[in-house]
Amino acid sequence: MLDAIPTERPITPLLDSIDETEKLRELDVDQLDTLARELREFLLYSVGKTGGHFGAGLGVVELTIALHYVFNTPHDSLVWDVGHQAYPHKILTGRRERMLTMRQPNGLAAFPTRSESDYDTFGVGHSSTSISAALGMMAAKRQQGRAKDSHTIAIIGDGAMTAGMAFEALNHAGALDDNVLVILNDNNMSISNNVGGLSSYFARMWRASPITLSAAAANACCRNFLLPLKPCIAPKNI
Ligand SMILES: Cc1ncc(C[n+]2csc(CCOP(=O)(O)OP(=O)(O)O)c2C)c(N)n1
Numbered sequence: 001m002l003d004a005i006p007t008e009r010p011i012t013p014l015l016d017s018i019d020e021t022e023k024l025r026e027l028d029v030d031q032l033d034t035l036a037r038e039l040r041e042f043l044l045y046s047v048g049k050t051g052g053h054f055g056a057g058l059g060v061v062e063l064t065i066a067l068h069y070v071f072n073t074p075h076d077s078l079v080w081d082v083g084h085q086a087y088p089h090k091i092l093t094g095r096r097e098r099m100l101t102m103r104q105p106n107g108l109a110a111f112p113t114r115s116e117s118d119y120d121t122f123g124v125g126h127s128s129t130s131i132s133a134a135l136g137m138m139a140a141k142r143q144q145g146r147a148k149d150s151h152t153i154a155i156i157g158d159g160a161m162t163a164g165m166a167f168e169a170l171n172h173a174g175a176l177d178d179n180v181l182v183i184l185n186d187n188n189m190s191i192s193n194n195v196g197g198l199s200s201y202f203a204r205m206w207r208a209s210p211i212t213l214s215a216a217a218a219n220a221c222c223r224n225f226l227l228p229l230k231p232c233i234a235p236k237n238i
C-alpha cells in the first residue's frame, strides 16, 4: 500500500521480466497479485513524472493482466474504448521503458495507436467506438478464415456505454453469430459522475444480492435458449 506517488522508480523485478505477453502467460496464477502491485506502483511512478490519465488505468490493472493472461494477445485482439485506460496495457506490451516519454514529441501516445504496437488494434481517443470496431475486426477475420481461432474483445466503460453508437453496435452484434466478447468496465465514473437511466440501472444491478443477479442471469440464458423454440412448445410466460 502506497501513501504517496513514488518519485523514485519502484523496484519491480517481476514486471521487469515481462517484455512480451508470452512471458506473462508463463507466470503462475499466484504470481499475478505481485505483478498487479508492481504494475500499479510503476504506473503511479511514470504518470507522476509525465502527467496524464491516472484513475482509469489504476482501475483496470487486474483486468488488463487477466486479459493478456487469458487471451493470446496480440493474435487475439483487445479493443479499448476511448483508450485512456490503456497505460497498464502499454506497460505490459513492451513499452514499459518508454512510458516516461508519454505525451512528449516522438514519445508514446496517451491512447492506443496502431503505428506504436501490434497490440494496439484500433486508434482511439473518441469514445463508444470499441464494439463496432471489434465487429469490423471480426468480420475481417471471418473473411480471412480466422474467425474461429482468434478472439476479439471490446472493453467499454460505463460512460462510453451510454452513447448511441455503442447501442447500434450491440444491436448489430446480436444479429451476428460472431464470437465477440464485450466487457463492461463499470467503475461508476465517467469524465465526471455519471447520470441517466443506464447509470442508475447499473447501480441497482450491483446493489442486488448475488442470488438476484444469478437468477437474472439464469433467466436471460433461458430466454435466449427457449425463445427460438417458442412456436413449437408454446410455453406460458416465456
Ligand atoms: C465521441 C466522444 N465524446 C466524448 C468524449 C469525451 N470522453 C472522454 S472519456 C469519456 C468517457 C469516460 O468514461 P468511461 O467510458 O466510463 O471510462 P472510464 O474513464 O471510467 O474508464 C468521454 C465521454 C470522447 N472521448 N469521444
Ligand SMILES: [Mg+2]
Binding pocket: 157, 158, 159, 185, 186, 187, 188, 189, 190
Ligand atoms: Mg467509467
